[in-house]
Amino acid sequence: MKHNNKYHPVAHAVKYAIATTFALGIASGAAVAQEATETAAKEQAVEKIAVVGSRSAPRSIGDSPVPIDIIGADELMKNGSTDMLNLMTTTVPSLNVHSNPISDAATLVRPMNLRGLSADSTLILTNGKRRHKSSVIAFLGGGINDGAQGADVSVIPGIALKQVEILRDGAAAQYGSDAIAGVINFVLKDADSGGSFEVKHGEYYAGDGTSTEFAGNIGMPLTDNGFVNASFQYKNVDPTSRSVQRPDAQAFADGGNPHIAPITQVWGSPKIKDDITIFINAGLDLGNDREAYLFGNYSERDVTGGFYYRNPYNRGGVFSNDGGETLLIGNTDFSAGNCPTIGLTDGNGNNLPFNAVNSAVNALPANCFSFFSMFPGGFTPTFGGNVTDTSLTAGTKGEFKSGYFEGIMYDFSGSVGRNESSYMMTNTINASLGLDSPTEFNPGKYIQLEKNFTADFVKFVPVGIYEDLTVAFGAQWTEESFEVVAGDFASFQVGDFVDQGFSIGSNGFPGFKPEDAGVSSRRNYALYTDVEAEVTEALLLGFALRFEDYDTFGSTLNYKLTGQFRLTDDWAVRASHSTGFRAPTVGQANVSNVQTNLESGLLVDSALLPPTNPVSLELGGSELQPEESTSYALGVVYSGAAVFMTLDYFRIDVDDRISQSSKINLTDANREALRAAGVKNVDSIQQVSFFTNDFDTKTQGVDFVASYSTFLLDGRSSFNFAYNWTDTKVKSATAITGLDKVSRLENDLPNHRATLTWSQSYDDWSFFLRSNYYGEYQGVHVDWVGVPGDPGTEVNAKAKVTFDAELSYFINDSFSVAIGAQNLFDTKPERINMSAVGLPNGAFGAKYYETSPMGINGGYYYVKGVYRF
Template sequence: MKIHNNYNPVARSVKFALAASLCISASVAVAQEQQTADATKEKAVEKIAVVGSRSAPRSIGDSPVPIDIIGGEELSKNGSTDMLNLITTTVPSLNVHSNPISDAATLVRPMNLRGLSADSTLILTNGKRRHKSSVIAFLGGGINDGAQGADVSVIPGIALKQVEILRDGAAAQYGSDAIAGVINFVLKNADQGGSFEVKHGEYYEGDGTSTEFAGNIGMPLTDNGFVNASFQYKNVDPTSRSEQRPDAQAFADGGNPNIAPIAQVWGSPEISDDLTIFINSGLDLGNGREAYLFGNYSERDVTGGFYYRNPYNRGGVFSNDGGETLLIGNTDLAAGACPTIGLKDGSGSNLPFDAVNSAVGALPSNCFTFFSMFPGGFTPTFGGNVTDTSITAGTKGAFKSGMLEDILYDFSGSVGRNESSYMMTNTINASLGLDSPTEFNPGKYIQLEKNFTADFVKFVPAGLYEDLTVAFGAQWTEETFEVVAGDSASFEVGQFVDQGFSIGSNGFPGFKPEDAGVSSRRNYAFYTDIEAEMTEALLMGFALRFEDYDTFGSTLNYKLTAQYRLTDDWAVRGSHSTGFRAPTVGQANVSNVQTNLESGLLVDSALLPPTNPVSIELGGSELQPEESTSFAAGVVYSGGDIFMTLDYYRIDVDDRISQSSKINLTDANREALKAAGVKNVDSIQQVSFFTNDFDTKTQGIDFVASYSTYLLEGRSSFNFAYNWNDTSVKSATAITGLDKVSRLENDLPNHRATLTWNQSYDDWSVFVRTNYFGEYQGVHVDWVGTPSEPGTEVNAKAKVTFDAEFSYFINDEFVVSLGAQNIFDTKPERLNLSAVGEPNNAFGGKYYETSPMGINGGYYYLKGTYKF
């Protein structure tokens, strides 16, 4: 076999230019775009990815690991304005739930790649690590309980050149969090032209109306650089897929005029003033050097719903004996005891509204009940403001002389900050009595991350088919999580707590000053990444990464990759790696009180740090990193206009970090804690904490195929993607709980697939997508049963939906598009709770919220685009 001349100056120049394109300069970008435009006239453009290799960028067919690339144009063919929805319609191994009532997860929805938690996928922007969200998904539907991932929703589609999704463990290359894979958002880098879009749509039900304005512009930065700026501004109305709760309807039928038409709403939240701005820039400094800078500012207000507070039996507010009598407060104990007001008749049925209301009206002046303030009960509204900012700056090039000659370098620093400020309305701090406000600011979480990296690449002649690529570097990171206390009324212990009234803003009590504070952690890493084209047919790679954290210590991980080309069209590939995910600073230090459902009843539960004495009493301990082992093997075919990949993967994760099940404190627990000097133990009913408690095995198959041709006198492209994914819990204790085991194994569908057809002509185009969602575990109100107590879960049926978009090119500048998602309005699995002895839709929902296709149904939209 012929050996290339490793000292050929032309070949080495080309190699250096390709490697330098890891952060593409403006001059290169213009040339690439022109080449791309010319190439599309002849054949489909080869998709090139930066992620997954520290050598020169590779086509996805030549990569030894599976990579999906979603182009900016494909992202635009979607009615949704949420980036999570945009990419899940293309990558079947990526799932996102609607999370209609889920505390902070309403503000930032978690995603799942290959069935693992949201924080098991590393997010990059232009190849640089992106900071995490400040939101911790306390109610994460089992799979994401306690997950703290990046807020992908702030990234607008119009700002992106492409999205690269590495479906393979990569912690040895990129560090913590890359257990399931890596998603790299590549920003546009054109120095001229741009576009402006207006999109308006709504669901078939007539709600969820969305209006979006988005724009992108490329500008030169002197003669040797570029500034590419993008913005998106949108407002989205809420949706409701709800029916009246049976208990609320019974009150209305009994003559209570204060019952809302829908007492509890299941649907998407309202998103207001959602503004995001992204800037990407680069400057050629001459002599092979360049500088780059990119960042964003994003802000939005989100408002969602909570659970309905029944005016007869809500504990700590209306009744403390399950609805037998009203809870009545006494403002002047010297004036005498307050009378008892019963809520049941002789048969055990609720008394009519008039009877209860008359008795409340006759109470002495020193007696009060919240029935007089909320005679129809109340439903708290939960929301907040999410602000996300980041900036990354760096310089890169090649050393020209000395002992470092011909070594490529990339020095960068980044700062990312995400702040979630919470708001509660239409609720009370019952312990304050009737003087309680009904609006509260429970406080805020702030996530701040700083990253500094030094990356180097050296091409070493080694007598192989190509020069040996040796990459090495270092990284320093500081992660800070801050809890800011809420307003005093949101956590204050009022004078009526001794009379049985609950403390704090009902539904989400505020963060107390003693819970507030800043927690930080620093770590440094060293890595090496070697890639060798041993022969014309064989590519091999090895990566090794050492990281040291000032909390739990150090970790060492490796990765092996290989691809062997059997023929010009066929290749086989495989990888093996170890990985880790460090517990976030927030997971190790956060405390919170949340309202959840246990066996169908609302219960307040305290989340405490794992090192809190209460947590330790119940089995908690300091968090350690998750550890993973991954294996993957696949085959690639790239002949003519057909491209196919088939990959099998297995990911074993030990000591997974998650929120424990809710544990009831026993009298013995309380006595032991009091003896240890722990205060306020009597007020705690349930406790949860973060823990390394269970191990999982995830395996699956990804099949991807694409075909381009001329059909029906136009240009046609077909893309098919299929994923089979199965997660099993290998070991767990009672701290995890059988309900979470069931959710981890069954909530996500084992089978997902998409088939798209894009047909283009000179004046118009049409895009059609078919989505298949396999069977899944339908769960309502997070209530999963046990062998002794059945829950709400069912085996939900598979569904097929269709999306379509028609575009008409008025001229070279103006395009009008009309489209619909779930065009036939296919409904998700309908609730049926009667099998477990509960009335159908006991909590007001219509559909199981674990539906992988969402619960909102069909959506149509109209879009206008101006390109310049």
């Protein structure tokens, strides 16, 4: 593509703002090969451009009034993981991701947390344009992400990226909803020639989780004045298991039950099959300072994860309805007589041996049945689905050359994004159908569809100060819809045996009923202005204002103030203050779902209902309103010849946070009031939850980053350090949120995270070594957080340090090979404390707490080969 040397900062959803001080991403710990001399270091200091933080002309990170992390493409690829979330967590300490085993849909699309806030508090962009949300709502989101609906970042392959830019500052006044914690922008490669092909293979030290990935990128010319850059990734990943046998299952096996699987309930990472992603990025110079662009993706994968074991003695609605005292028996023909009672315990409350129960079941009359005959060892459903993600963005940008708009730069764009998650259940039943129930179900699907149209403008206005005043302004129109597609009939069918106490729907995840299916939509428009001025050579000031109107809850107005003052050539101070908001998603406002929940050690079905459902209203629900935030930040920047350092303090207050309520048991009085209101099937509902604006939080923290490049050991060396301290406190909450949720919001994530990276490069080979520090966190297993304040039940998991390493050899200019490891020394996370007082400890077969910030799988090694052309 022919490039014009004159820079034209065109306003779009975000505008060219920040340049890195060291070529491949100082703040994130990216590896940078610098020359030995200070002069060479200075020459390389201001080259790479980031597309977040401002709508003005390019600035170095040292000149930016807000903190930016930049992860270069090479840094992203120096990692054994194939998941973008894992790639970023190893380089950005303020970003955390949990493994989410046995978490319903959160297993398919894992939510992430930036600066301790929920996944949908971070805005995701691609090439500076808003990316659509996932269709997955994290109903079991591990406390912090309960009910979160963020974008599916895992579909983005590292090989397609030029860099990743992370704005760690509130930015809703600039970019609209969701940018409370910050903004992550994925910048696609734009080369018009060359490319690479990569093969990677690895597995965990435990011998599972084997993954094989093929990835490629190619740049091609589009006529003489444009480019098409295409990337693909295809991978398969085997599941992992960090499990021990459940005590109840082991007791059955010891008692002579031959139908007990060696591991009845698996805690680990899911199986990912045929994960394919294709990304296209294209641009065409139209001449006369005009350009057209287009980019998009197609991604699809099948994911299969674990579920809770159904105990053959006490699973309600299937095996027993009195807690395991007697077997639940169905009668197919009452005219043939009543069915006998089969006890499951002896006079001392101990389970009867398998042979005794099995013999009694085999002796049942022909008109009587029990699921014990179908599943004498109990059963464990498998939950999974197909996730398909597509997007397309097209636009044109340039500068008006004449007329009333002369000198104004423009960017017009339109985008559409769609994410579909289609669910599947196997090895389970619809108990109300009796023994004729199928064992495989399609419970339905969710579809998220978003359309955006933007018109952005920039004008440089001479006002007699040090530099021309930059005035950006524009408008945005958005339509968002969330569709629920009903499952197959058997997945929600009310069978003939429901009146005998058998549960309805595919056990564990009942299908979406036709009355719950349909499309809910919302439209909104926004107007904004963003003004930035270099008042003097040392002082930079900025102001942003955004008005947004939604056709559901109304309008919101937000602002942002930024400033930086350069004390010397090397030292500067910076600050920002902003208000923000996060609109409830259409899915959060309208979705219904049934989850499997633990209550007093037993599995029960819990219904999540829309907040305006009569049942929700009876229990204190109301129409959702947007979250509102206020952010403050203050920092200092040092940018010397070979050293770069930033230290930033931040505080984010969020009021009326949206989350899923605690599970509320319906009382007889509740049911009577609901019957009077005409609500059907009230008796079948045990527990209810709904989305609510129920609590306020204060999150504060410190980010420190430092980078140093030099010539060491006859090679090019770079050292990068990043540290984050984040602390969240719940300022107010009601019983709807519950003490357990408060504890999880405040304690699940480690307060302290840090990384230290050493990268060394020679002509023929290179290596890097990274240490990762994870501070203390709250150990949580099956949502059990203990009794707040009781050290006998609460678990404070210890801090851990892990190491990652990679060694690369360049065979020639085209071929290279590498070997590496994540968690090199196979450091184990905190094991579940079996002696802690609390029901779940050790009862459900897990080795490690799900809240481990370093994951639960242990060390992972890999080899890869790269061909560049």
